[in-house]
Amino acid sequence: MEMVIECKNVNFHYEGNVVLENINFVVEKGDFVGLVGPNGSGKSTLLKIILGLLKPDSGQVKLFNQPISSFKERYKIGYVSQKANSFNSGFPATVYEVVSMGLYGKLGLFTKLSRADKEKIFDAIEQVGLSEFTQRNIGQLSGGQQQRSFIARALVSDPSLLILDEPTVGVDTESVERFYELLGKLHQEQNMTLLMVTHDIGMMTDHVTKVAYLNKKIHFHGSSRDFGASQKNIYGSHMHPVEQKD
Numbered sequence: 266m267e268m269v270i271e272c273k274n275v276n277f278h279y280e281g282n283v284v285l286e287n288i289n290f291v292v293e294k295g296d297f298v299g300l301v302g303p304n305g306s307g308k309s310t311l312l313k314i315i316l317g318l319l320k321p322d323s324g325q326v327k328l329f330n331q332p333i334s335s336f337k338e339r340y341k342i343g344y345v346s347q348k349a350n351s352f353n354s355g356f357p358a359t360v361y362e363v364v365s366m367g368l369y370g371k372l373g374l375f376t377k378l379s380r381a382d383k384e385k386i387f388d389a390i391e392q393v394g395l396s397e398f399t400q401r402n403i404g405q406l407s408g409g410q411q412q413r414s415f416i417a418r419a420l421v422s423d424p425s426l427l428i429l430d431e432p433t434v435g436v437d438t439e440s441v442e443r444f445y446e447l448l449g450k451l452h453q454e455q456n457m458t459l460l461m462v463t464h465d466i467g468m469m470t471d472h473v474t475k476v477a478y479l480n481k482k483i484h485f486h487g488s489s490r491d492f493g494a495s496q497k498n499i500y501g502s503h504m505h506p507v508e509q510k511d
Protein backbone atom coordinates (compact mmCIF):
# COMPACT_ATOMS: atom_id res chain seq x y z
CA MET A 266 0.00 0.00 0.00
CA GLU A 267 1.62 3.21 -1.20
CA MET A 268 0.65 6.33 0.70
CA VAL A 269 0.26 9.58 -1.18
CA ILE A 270 -1.25 11.70 1.62
CA GLU A 271 -1.16 10.96 5.33
CA CYS A 272 -2.64 13.28 7.96
CA LYS A 273 -2.15 12.15 11.51
CA ASN A 274 -3.92 13.78 14.47
CA VAL A 275 -4.14 17.09 12.64
CA ASN A 276 -5.70 20.05 14.47
CA PHE A 277 -6.26 23.54 13.16
CA HIS A 278 -8.02 26.73 14.26
CA TYR A 279 -8.56 30.25 12.93
CA GLU A 280 -8.64 32.90 15.67
CA GLY A 281 -10.35 30.90 18.37
CA ASN A 282 -12.50 28.96 15.90
CA VAL A 283 -11.54 25.28 15.86
CA VAL A 284 -11.95 24.09 12.27
CA LEU A 285 -10.22 20.70 12.20
CA GLU A 286 -10.14 18.32 15.13
CA ASN A 287 -7.90 15.31 15.30
CA ILE A 288 -7.98 14.53 11.59
CA ASN A 289 -6.65 11.13 10.56
CA PHE A 290 -6.92 10.86 6.83
CA VAL A 291 -5.03 8.89 4.21
CA VAL A 292 -5.08 8.81 0.44
CA GLU A 293 -3.42 5.82 -1.18
CA LYS A 294 -1.92 5.63 -4.63
CA GLY A 295 -4.67 5.10 -7.19
CA ASP A 296 -7.49 6.39 -4.96
CA PHE A 297 -10.08 8.78 -6.32
CA VAL A 298 -11.39 10.41 -3.16
CA GLY A 299 -14.38 12.71 -2.94
CA LEU A 300 -14.13 14.97 0.12
CA VAL A 301 -17.59 16.16 1.14
CA GLY A 302 -19.22 17.97 4.05
CA PRO A 303 -21.45 20.96 4.78
CA ASN A 304 -20.45 24.57 4.11
CA GLY A 305 -17.75 25.73 6.46
CA SER A 306 -16.88 22.20 7.59
CA GLY A 307 -13.15 22.62 6.95
CA LYS A 308 -12.70 20.99 3.53
CA SER A 309 -10.75 23.81 1.90
CA THR A 310 -8.73 24.26 5.07
CA LEU A 311 -7.74 20.60 5.02
CA LEU A 312 -6.68 20.90 1.37
CA LYS A 313 -4.61 23.98 2.20
CA ILE A 314 -2.86 22.06 4.96
CA ILE A 315 -2.15 19.18 2.59
CA LEU A 316 -0.78 21.66 0.04
CA GLY A 317 1.45 23.24 2.69
CA LEU A 318 -0.34 26.60 2.42
CA LEU A 319 -1.42 26.44 6.08
CA LYS A 320 0.45 24.89 8.97
CA PRO A 321 -1.52 22.70 11.40
CA ASP A 322 -1.52 23.60 15.10
CA SER A 323 -0.48 20.04 15.81
CA GLY A 324 -0.25 16.69 14.07
CA GLN A 325 1.75 15.37 11.12
CA VAL A 326 1.26 15.58 7.39
CA LYS A 327 3.21 13.40 4.97
CA LEU A 328 3.20 13.58 1.18
CA PHE A 329 4.55 10.62 -0.79
CA ASN A 330 5.93 9.27 2.49
CA GLN A 331 7.92 12.40 3.30
CA PRO A 332 7.12 14.89 6.07
CA ILE A 333 5.61 17.93 4.40
CA SER A 334 8.33 20.18 5.83
CA SER A 335 10.99 18.41 3.76
CA PHE A 336 8.83 17.65 0.71
CA LYS A 337 10.44 19.30 -2.32
CA GLU A 338 8.79 17.64 -5.31
CA ARG A 339 5.90 20.07 -5.61
CA TYR A 340 5.49 19.30 -9.31
CA LYS A 341 4.12 15.89 -8.30
CA ILE A 342 0.99 17.68 -7.12
CA GLY A 343 -1.44 19.42 -9.45
CA TYR A 344 -3.92 21.79 -7.83
CA VAL A 345 -7.06 23.34 -9.25
CA SER A 346 -8.40 25.92 -6.81
CA GLN A 347 -11.96 26.91 -6.09
CA LYS A 348 -11.70 30.26 -7.83
CA ALA A 349 -9.94 28.96 -10.91
CA ASN A 350 -12.92 29.37 -13.18
CA SER A 351 -13.96 32.90 -12.31
CA PHE A 352 -12.05 34.89 -14.90
CA ASN A 353 -13.55 37.98 -16.44
CA SER A 354 -13.58 38.35 -20.19
CA GLY A 355 -10.74 40.90 -20.12
CA PHE A 356 -8.19 38.57 -18.53
CA PRO A 357 -5.16 38.98 -20.77
CA ALA A 358 -3.84 35.44 -21.24
CA THR A 359 -4.44 32.75 -23.80
CA VAL A 360 -5.14 29.12 -22.96
CA TYR A 361 -1.56 28.35 -24.04
CA GLU A 362 -0.15 30.97 -21.66
CA VAL A 363 -2.30 29.82 -18.74
CA VAL A 364 -1.29 26.19 -19.24
CA SER A 365 2.41 27.11 -19.61
CA MET A 366 2.28 28.60 -16.10
CA GLY A 367 1.94 25.05 -14.82
CA LEU A 368 5.52 24.34 -15.86
CA TYR A 369 7.14 27.20 -13.98
CA GLY A 370 6.84 25.43 -10.63
CA LYS A 371 9.13 22.78 -12.04
CA LEU A 372 11.36 24.95 -14.18
CA GLY A 373 11.51 28.34 -12.45
CA LEU A 374 9.89 31.52 -13.65
CA PHE A 375 12.48 32.80 -16.12
CA THR A 376 13.41 29.58 -17.80
CA LYS A 377 12.96 29.56 -21.56
CA LEU A 378 10.62 26.78 -22.60
CA SER A 379 12.24 24.03 -24.63
CA ARG A 380 10.58 22.38 -27.60
CA ALA A 381 9.76 19.39 -25.35
CA ASP A 382 8.11 21.74 -22.82
CA LYS A 383 5.99 23.27 -25.56
CA GLU A 384 4.97 19.78 -26.66
CA LYS A 385 3.85 19.08 -23.10
CA ILE A 386 1.72 22.21 -23.13
CA PHE A 387 0.04 21.22 -26.40
CA ASP A 388 -0.45 17.66 -25.09
CA ALA A 389 -2.11 18.88 -21.89
CA ILE A 390 -4.42 21.15 -23.89
CA GLU A 391 -5.30 18.25 -26.16
CA GLN A 392 -5.95 15.98 -23.21
CA VAL A 393 -8.67 18.28 -21.93
CA GLY A 394 -10.13 18.68 -25.42
CA LEU A 395 -9.29 22.34 -25.97
CA SER A 396 -6.84 22.19 -28.90
CA GLU A 397 -9.00 24.43 -31.07
CA PHE A 398 -8.91 27.14 -28.37
CA THR A 399 -5.16 27.10 -27.75
CA GLN A 400 -4.67 30.75 -28.73
CA ARG A 401 -8.04 31.96 -27.43
CA ASN A 402 -8.14 34.42 -24.56
CA ILE A 403 -9.14 32.51 -21.44
CA GLY A 404 -11.75 35.12 -20.51
CA GLN A 405 -13.58 34.38 -23.75
CA LEU A 406 -14.23 30.74 -22.89
CA SER A 407 -17.24 29.23 -21.13
CA GLY A 408 -16.99 28.30 -17.43
CA GLY A 409 -16.52 24.62 -18.33
CA GLN A 410 -13.80 25.39 -20.87
CA GLN A 411 -11.99 27.70 -18.45
CA GLN A 412 -12.09 24.98 -15.85
CA ARG A 413 -10.61 22.47 -18.30
CA SER A 414 -7.83 24.99 -19.06
CA PHE A 415 -6.96 25.03 -15.36
CA ILE A 416 -6.95 21.27 -15.27
CA ALA A 417 -4.54 21.33 -18.24
CA ARG A 418 -2.35 23.77 -16.29
CA ALA A 419 -2.33 21.32 -13.38
CA LEU A 420 -1.57 18.38 -15.71
CA VAL A 421 1.30 19.91 -17.62
CA SER A 422 3.93 19.09 -15.00
CA ASP A 423 2.78 15.47 -15.12
CA PRO A 424 1.58 15.22 -11.51
CA SER A 425 0.92 11.92 -9.72
CA LEU A 426 -1.64 13.57 -7.45
CA LEU A 427 -4.35 15.96 -8.61
CA ILE A 428 -6.18 18.02 -5.97
CA LEU A 429 -9.35 19.85 -6.95
CA ASP A 430 -11.38 22.22 -4.79
CA GLU A 431 -15.02 22.34 -5.91
CA PRO A 432 -14.14 22.28 -9.57
CA THR A 433 -17.71 22.03 -10.86
CA VAL A 434 -19.14 25.15 -9.24
CA GLY A 435 -20.77 27.40 -11.84
CA VAL A 436 -20.31 24.86 -14.63
CA ASP A 437 -23.28 23.65 -16.71
CA THR A 438 -24.45 20.03 -16.39
CA GLU A 439 -23.12 18.88 -19.75
CA SER A 440 -19.65 20.25 -18.98
CA VAL A 441 -19.76 18.61 -15.54
CA GLU A 442 -20.36 15.25 -17.22
CA ARG A 443 -17.44 15.79 -19.61
CA PHE A 444 -15.36 16.86 -16.68
CA TYR A 445 -16.05 13.63 -14.77
CA GLU A 446 -15.20 11.66 -17.91
CA LEU A 447 -11.87 13.46 -18.06
CA LEU A 448 -11.13 12.75 -14.40
CA GLY A 449 -12.14 9.10 -14.90
CA LYS A 450 -9.69 8.86 -17.79
CA LEU A 451 -6.85 10.37 -15.75
CA HIS A 452 -7.64 8.00 -12.91
CA GLN A 453 -8.01 4.81 -14.94
CA GLU A 454 -5.67 5.27 -17.88
CA GLN A 455 -2.90 7.21 -16.17
CA ASN A 456 -3.34 5.76 -12.70
CA MET A 457 -3.48 9.27 -11.28
CA THR A 458 -4.45 9.73 -7.63
CA LEU A 459 -7.25 12.26 -7.20
CA LEU A 460 -8.61 14.17 -4.23
CA MET A 461 -11.60 16.37 -4.94
CA VAL A 462 -13.74 18.58 -2.73
CA THR A 463 -17.26 18.68 -4.06
CA HIS A 464 -20.87 19.41 -3.19
CA ASP A 465 -22.49 17.42 -5.98
CA ILE A 466 -22.76 14.21 -4.00
CA GLY A 467 -25.09 12.42 -6.43
CA MET A 468 -22.81 12.77 -9.42
CA MET A 469 -19.61 12.27 -7.46
CA THR A 470 -20.45 8.92 -5.86
CA ASP A 471 -20.77 7.32 -9.32
CA HIS A 472 -17.20 8.23 -10.18
CA VAL A 473 -15.02 8.24 -7.09
CA THR A 474 -13.67 5.13 -5.40
CA LYS A 475 -13.74 6.52 -1.86
CA VAL A 476 -15.61 9.20 0.03
CA ALA A 477 -14.51 11.13 3.10
CA TYR A 478 -17.15 13.09 4.99
CA LEU A 479 -15.70 15.96 7.00
CA ASN A 480 -17.39 18.18 9.51
CA LYS A 481 -14.58 19.40 11.73
CA LYS A 482 -13.82 15.69 12.25
CA ILE A 483 -13.79 12.90 9.71
CA HIS A 484 -17.18 11.24 10.22
CA PHE A 485 -16.89 8.73 7.41
CA HIS A 486 -14.08 7.46 5.24
CA GLY A 487 -14.71 4.44 3.10
CA SER A 488 -15.80 3.16 -0.29
CA SER A 489 -18.31 5.18 -2.25
CA ARG A 490 -20.70 2.21 -2.11
CA ASP A 491 -20.63 2.12 1.69
CA PHE A 492 -21.06 5.87 1.71
CA GLY A 493 -24.26 5.54 -0.31
CA ALA A 494 -25.58 3.08 2.26
CA SER A 495 -24.68 5.24 5.24
CA GLN A 496 -25.71 8.64 3.89
CA LYS A 497 -28.91 8.50 5.90
CA ASN A 498 -26.93 8.22 9.10
CA ILE A 499 -24.62 11.01 8.14
CA TYR A 500 -27.14 13.51 6.87
CA GLY A 501 -30.32 12.32 8.58
CA SER A 502 -29.44 12.15 12.26
CA HIS A 503 -26.97 14.94 11.77
CA MET A 504 -23.53 13.97 12.89
CA HIS A 505 -23.75 10.64 14.55
CA PRO A 506 -20.16 9.73 13.84
CA VAL A 507 -20.11 6.80 11.49
CA GLU A 508 -17.41 4.24 11.91
CA GLN A 509 -14.11 5.58 10.66
CA LYS A 510 -12.43 3.02 8.48
CA ASP A 511 -8.74 3.76 8.58
Ligand SMILES: Nc1ncnc2c1ncn2[C@@H]1O[C@H](COP(=O)(O)OP(=O)(O)OP(=O)(O)O)[C@@H](O)[C@H]1O
Pocket residue numbers: 279280282284302303304305306307308309310311
Ligand atom coordinates in the same frame (compact mmCIF):
# COMPACT_ATOMS: atom_id res chain seq x y z
N1 LIG B 1 -8.87 32.86 6.55
C1 LIG B 1 -9.80 32.57 7.45
N2 LIG B 1 -9.87 33.23 8.63
C2 LIG B 1 -10.80 32.92 9.57
N3 LIG B 1 -11.72 31.94 9.42
C3 LIG B 1 -11.71 31.25 8.26
C4 LIG B 1 -10.76 31.53 7.22
N4 LIG B 1 -10.99 30.67 6.19
C5 LIG B 1 -12.04 29.90 6.57
N5 LIG B 1 -12.47 30.25 7.80
C6 LIG B 1 -13.56 29.59 8.56
O1 LIG B 1 -13.18 28.24 8.79
C7 LIG B 1 -14.27 27.36 8.64
C8 LIG B 1 -13.93 26.31 7.59
O2 LIG B 1 -13.78 26.94 6.33
P1 LIG B 1 -13.44 26.13 5.01
O3 LIG B 1 -13.32 27.14 3.90
O4 LIG B 1 -12.29 25.24 5.26
O5 LIG B 1 -14.75 25.25 4.84
P2 LIG B 1 -15.31 24.46 3.58
O6 LIG B 1 -15.78 23.15 4.11
O7 LIG B 1 -14.29 24.44 2.50
O8 LIG B 1 -16.55 25.37 3.18
P3 LIG B 1 -17.33 25.54 1.78
O9 LIG B 1 -17.94 24.23 1.45
O10 LIG B 1 -18.38 26.56 2.12
O11 LIG B 1 -16.33 26.04 0.78
C9 LIG B 1 -15.47 28.24 8.30
O12 LIG B 1 -16.16 28.50 9.49
C10 LIG B 1 -14.84 29.50 7.76
O13 LIG B 1 -15.68 30.61 7.99
